[in-house]
Amino acid sequence: MGVRSWFEGWPVYRQLTGTDPLGRGAASKSAGSLSLTARTDTADSMAKSVCPYCAVGCAQRVYVKDGQVSQIEGDPDSPISQGRLCPKGAASKSLVTSPLRETKVRYRRPYGTEWEDLDLDTAMNMIADRVLAARDETWEDVDAEGRPLNRTLGISSLGGATLDNEENYLIKKLFTAMGALQIENQARI
């Protein structure tokens, strides 16, 4: 930056030569303010989403910059929510970017007093082992009168109602094929 341009950028100079002698606005605008823009405008992408809290179903726009969620706000196009969100919906970015979120598998062994780390693949295999073992141990083929039961009552599941339809579909399909009957959801609560 040359001395001249520095001087011409000096707000006092701008006050003396421009339209803002009191230095209230145009003259005192900073470099930061000059380059300011909404981060929704500079986002790499925007995904159309839906609020994960209650069942009103407010539409959200999820803005992404450098692979991170940079903003979540209401979608004004929605005939349901018209772009509005309640405090929970408005906090969605904090929800998904919370530093308290767990991102690693955690394992507590029987009688353990602390969490331990576990590899995701290992965890999946261990869970599959336990599901199969519990199923075998508690399998019921037929009732006392010989009518089919085809089931295990040794496995339970309780899902939240923030699961997607597609997820619920696969959960129900797999558990049903497995004979696991005790599949429940927040919808019962």
Added chain:
Amino acid sequence: MAEAHPVGFQWVMAAKRRGAKVFHVDPRFTRTSALADSYLPIRAGTDIALLGGVVRYILENELDFREYVVSYTNAATIVTEEYLDTEDMHGLFSGFKEENASYDQKSWRYEGIGQNAATRDTETQRETAAGLEHESHGAPVNGQTERDETLQHPRCVYQILKRHFARYTPEMVERVCGISQEKFLELAQAWTQNSGRERTGMLVYSVGWTQHSVGVQYIRTGAIIQLLLGNMGRPGGGVMALRGHASIQGSTDIPTLFNLLPGYLPMPHHADHPTFDEWVDSIRHPGQKGFWGDARTYGVNLLKAYWGDAATAENDYCYGYLPRMTGDHGTYQQVLNMIDGKVKGYFLLGQNPAVGSAHGRAQRLGMANLDWLVVRDLFMIESATFWQHAPEIETGEIVPEECRTEVFFLPAASHVEKEGSFTQTQRLLQWREKAVEPPGDARSELWFFYHLGRIIRERLARSTRPRDRALLDLSWHYPTHGPSAEPSAESVLYEINGYEVASGRPLSTFTEMKDDGSTAGGCWIYTGVYADGVNQAARRKSRHEQDWVAAEWGWAWPANRRILYNRASADPDGNPWSERKKYVWWDPDKAEWTGYDVPDFEKKKPPSYRPPAGSSGVAALAGDDPFVLQGDGKGWLYAPTGVLDGPMPTHYEPVESPVRNPLYRQQANPTRKVYTHPINTLNPSPPEEHSQVFPYVFTVSRLTEHHTAGGMSRTVRPLAELQPEMFVEVSPELAAEVGLAHLGWAHLVTTRAAIEAKVLVTDRLTPLRVDGRIIHQVWLPYHFGFEGLVTGDSANDLFGISLDPNVLIQESKVGTCDVRPGRRPRGQDLLDLVVDYRRRSGDLGPHYPPQVTTDAADSGRDREV
């Protein structure tokens, strides 16, 4: 509504701006009350008495929308003379069987019908929460009924209703609910004056209404009022359920519930449904009107979607693979079984029962007695750390070193880290695009279950055991993508929608489904969501570019219909009831139904159509039968079958109540589901002794600033700071009586638990005069637990487990308790306190109030009948 659904409340405010009058009924003055034109403080658990009062007001003053009522409801239908009302039986209906505390519904039937079409006994219906099947259709009844359209026949539904509700006078409403007659009449007048041809009124409830031992009947009462006033199937009318979770509607449509398969098909029962045909017939009830006549098609398509090529006509489409119910396998039964060591493993998928379910201590002790527990969540929730931080650690009931439960915590993907659809509270499916990859090990449930299924199937690949066939034959082929091999959610949606097996062409509507195996579809009511191979749920046409119905935003089941039963928005001749309220009508020139919405009627069936004798199913629906999923095409003021606790709603006291039922000798719902497990002890209520040990009524609900069990709000900074501590709201009068100070501590005691909270003394709570007594109510938020940024005792720990008989949902909106100043004791002293209360309230053993109290001699006026 302003508290828990603020964005939905914008429409209430929009209506208010245009002159609508808003009434708010709530035990406490909330943010909704602040904006309402009139607030009615009510004793928790007495809504049927209030609404019953409105029903009586309508009938006594003949303020019903008569033309609508005669044509569209079963008001004119004659009921058999075997039927006896609560008026005759101290609060019970005819058909009550003491031995299993349930009703034989035979005597409730319509005149001229040999027998109600229900094929399963009512106890089984209760055990299997059969009421839930009615979410998409009416209960079974035969189509053709005897009617008296003058409504004068003493046994027509109209007269039965009138007699049933005759004692719900304004004086009685005041006695039961604590609502003054003046306030009640203001509500009743406004409601009736704002209904009819030119106007409609809407009833909105939040699903706290379902959390009562008579929850289904609460909603029935509302529906009766709305039918009498002609507010169903019309714009600005209806009964609006404000559900509390993003896809809780979807979770029942495509259920993860023990008693349902997708599309409200029942999970087979071992005794009732041994064969495919018996299962199908139990759904479609041969001879009945309406769309359930095609139940076989829906069943075949589901099984085809599940087992693909393996499902053939010869093997009944693998019907034999389905597991069978033998009774109640609901979440509370499961928890009690866990305590008893009968359950090995437990999956918790974005759910936090340690805080969010009734009887938190039972929940945590159940978890502590498993072989293994899988918790999938965004945050380290209470249900994952019960072995580390639960209150039972302090009391010594859980000792980490002695607790064998193996816990897997698997981080879950958030709603922006996966694609998929939510079904919101008005049955509208909305697709979410994926914005970012989930962090670290976080994965979607779709990923977890797809890969769990894959691994299990690989393990069993060489198995020859019959029990493994269902897994091995399972159609489990979904394309995956990305570094973590995420299954394609759209491919699952496609399967849900249904397709032609040979060509793979997605079906456009469920009427394209065939029952011969040539089509497959995972959830018949969702067929059309992938019509033309386009994800209709992903449509986002701006509201500015379409009309107010906004049919091109998302997709609503069934058939993208925004208001159900909208045939009722036109008169029997097919003309709009009024220009102001026109919505769907018959266009005689084009000879079809038309309007703003997708007509909920066969498009070409004229209003004048009358079914030929002996027809059934869809063909049996007359041109003026708007309730197309009901067995008789009519809206039911009286339910001749299907509602397990009576054909009409009746006020019963909550299971725990300080008050003797002023209406009937029968105190509480006689058919409620009771668990006689040692951990599930209940507080005594009149007519039992010692109910005064728990003199106060407590109720719980949500704060705007938090979400359910707090897993998605107490962990989020900008929310946590807005409501940072557990508190209890008390009236100044109760504060004076008990000695509580604003911002001081109090603890609340039931026979299950004692919890503490900071005290907010506020004018927003008031004592009520109920049956000559002063009743104090306290309110608590149920969001708090021991993990997260802000913590506190859990209100749900106070509740016992008593369930509504129709849907097995727990009574967790009202109970009795004692309130004491100061903090609760710790450790063993805490257990001692609770034990002491149990001793004072009767005995130390588990306590269960009697189901039937009609012979209790203390009861009041109902003997005079």
Added chain:
Amino acid sequence: MTDTTSPVPPADFSSYYGRPVLKPPVWKRDIAGYLFTGGLAAGSALIGAGGQLTGRPGLRTVSRWTALGGVAASTYLLVHDLGRPARFHHMLRVAKLTSPMSVGTWILTAFGPLAGVAAVAELAPLLPQHGALGLARRLAPPIGNVAGLAAAATAPALATYTGVLLADTAVPSWHDAYPSLPFVFAGSALAAASGVGLMAAPAAETAPLRRLALAAATIELVGGRRMERLGLTGEPYAHGRSGRLVRAGRALLAVGTVAALVSRRSRILSAVSGAALVASSVATRFGVFEAGMASARDPKYTVVPQRERLDQNGPTAGR
């Protein structure tokens, strides 16, 4: 329920949970200190010029150094009080007549170097007689004299702008005292500077200071007389901690002035009077500072006068 043993007496005005309407100033004691050091510097510069022009070299030297010390301390205190001290130079981005702090910054920017040059010029006798430094030794006094006079020319502004600095706020007791504060501060500045002079300058040269002390006291007391008569917002100047400080300032001023007038030959009495004058200035500055803080912390001082105005005249309209 509150503790019913200590019932809350009713207030005659409303507020939101009794919380202040205003945010009390975030200025720390630094600023009260600056009010004193700035005034001291300004007063000293004037006295220095007086000594210079009237041939009182001892007084001149002491005053020039005091001025420099004062302005240096002022600068330190001002920068130290900033939330972002490293950005102190941002003060020079703009020159705003609407901002007393901006005006003050520019005054300080002018005054500081001048006072510095004037003071440093006093070091000339320490320089060698010859060579380059010898040239400096010869040039320094005249430069110092010019600088000293120039500093003195800006000094009254430096001493009085601080009155505007405080008054140009929403702080009720400061704002309402705007006619008085510049005079109080002018008087207080002269008193402090005179005090230092009385203590440190050769007794033979302090006669003007005795007269100046009297003048200072007159200006401050006459100017400040209106402060307590402000009505409600004058209350903090008379009551509480701030009131005690203000009263102490007055008393010390009276004592110092009388002592100065009678001290004449007594070196000790001179020193005592000087100390009293300096202390008076400190007490006055802190008192005024605290009074403003107190008035901002209590919603009464904001709400009641505005409410009275509304009740009498209706909403303020373009008056």
Added chain:
Amino acid sequence: MPHVNSLYGPLDPALDAGYVDAPPRMGFFTDTSVCIGCKACEVACKEWNLVPESGLDLLGMSYDNTGALTANSWRHVAFVEQPRSVGWATPAFRDTPDGPPVSPETAAVGAHTSTDTGTYPGLPPGSPAAAARMSGGPEFLGMPGAQPPGRGAGAEGRTDFRWLMMSDVCKHCTHAACLDVCPTGSLFRTEFGTVVVQEDICNGCGYCISACPYGVIDQRKDDGRAWKCTLCYDRLGVGMTPACAQACPTESIQYGELDELRERAAARVATLHERGVPEARLYGHDPNDGVGGDGAFFLLLDEPEVYGLPPDPIVTTRDLPAMWKRAGLAAMTMAAATAVAFLGRRP
């Protein structure tokens, strides 16, 4: 050139601040008669502007656990419980068997509470007596706590009750004292007529905090700078609505051209008066008021001070010319006094 009204009276602030082709002045109209107190505005603001946490204490000020506008809370929803009825509603507790209201007493307790907002001065403690009056309604009901609340006698029962909620925010004054006293030009007037702190400039001198007649602007402890509502200057620049107004479910917070908002507000007040809500009044809408009108103005249902607003603020800089005159006079007096002292008779 500065306008003749540069310090007082009606003014187009953008023009006065040197913007030649300024867009229309933008602002907020906050209609408290439809506010449901959901606090979406508080959260949406924090999410967009990355505002830090402001304390985790239960304040007992009804549902207000934020307490005040601070550097870490740029929207603040006030909650007031009062024993009087709002014009549109039937008395809430008619015929219930209750005693006298407790809201004055609980408000008095709430006045004592505090939380570390991470800012300075943040949320200063309040005076219990004044708090009690606020919740006693316009006519204070008497000495709280003097008698224990009745138990169901009914005779002295509280019948009337209302719960006021109001989302407070920076007023973006036409004559903004914070801006005018700012010595660095950090606070400046945008082309939209709003008042914004430029975070790359502010050096934390704190002058703005003392100057604000509404107690809005505040300083962050950890970073030393002053922060407040920017009316989402960055969003305005690309034609977006400020985060709070966009989130607000009930249109309590309305954003738009100030002239249009003022018309809308006047119509709303008229409607409310028609509907039997005589207590509805506007606050900060009048360009002739003490600050030249607010860029963010309000419809209130009680006196401004009940919501923590000054009833009739006047911008301090109105008196600035007089102040400078007095300072000049004092300076001359000072110089003259010095001259006289030195020119006086030599001893």
